[in-house]
Amino acid sequence: MFKTKINISILLVCIVVFAFFGYFKEARKPIEYTGSITVSVFQNQETTNQFAYQNYYLWQSNNLYLDNIRDMLTTPTNIKQIFKDAQTDINGTLLIDNFSKIFDIKKSSGGGSTAIISYTDTSNKNVSSVLNSLSLFINKKIDEYKQSNFIPNEMNIIVSDQIIDKVDNETLLSTLFGLLAGAIFGLIIILFKEYAK
Known part of the structure; x- marks a missing residue:
């Protein structure tokens, strides 16, 4: 045939x-840029003789704090505040139910004490502004939680500098x-x- x-x-x-x-x-498709920051959680603990128990406790509690940070960044009110502080409109037209998809949050494999938070936009400037606002928001919330005794003062976080890459079509x-x-x-x-x- x-x-x-x-x-x-x-x-x-x-x-x-x-x-x-x-x-x-x-x-x-419009050119897009993806930026990310790395959030690391650590606690200042006095050394004890029970090293295994201490390490297990720290591992679990650090994971819990990262989960709390993730929950903060999927709340519509918090997301709107982050974008307002960044003086940037939310990328695209999203329903409130889809706000949780704005930031891509990935914890280190197997748990651990770090998470990578990414954001994608068609503007390099917007990505930088949003990630900067996001870093300030996380630090501010952690300080508020400490003052309210929601988390111990020994808990600290380090937010890395942002990295922005162009997404190739x-x-x-x-x-x-x-x-x-x-x-x-x-x-x-x-x-x-x-x-x-």
């Missing part, structure tokens, strides 16, 4: 159309996917065409 010019033309047209669609769909991958999808779609059309005879 591939010997006919019509079938070959159908296959080529489908491949070209899908490939162009895949390329332009990705190429038309995946035009090549999208084009290759379009080529594959076009070939499959073209073959399906040819098969239906042949079996319909």
Whole structure:
């Protein structure tokens, strides 16, 4: 069936159309920037003879504090305050239910005492402003919790300097996917065409 010019033309047209669609769909996306900060939790503890117990306690409590920080950054009120202090509009049109997706928060594998918080926007300046506001917000909240005795004074956090990278468009991958999808779609059309005879 591939010997006919019509079938070959159908296959080529489908491949070209899908490939162009895949390329332009990705190429038309606005340039995005992703920035991140690393939050590290540590506690000043007096050394005891029960090292194993002490280390286990610190590991669990540090994880709990990181969970509290994560919860803070998924609350709509706090998120709005962070963006207000950054003098930046929230990226995109989001419902309140989707506010928890604004910041990508990943704790170190296996628990631990660190978490990486990332934010993506089409403006490099916005990313920098939001991450700076985010760092100040976290430190402010921790100080408030200490003053209210919600957390012990021994608990401290270190917020790293922000790192911002440009997100590359995946035009090549999208084009290759379009080529594959076009070939499959073209073959399906040819098969239906042949079996319909």
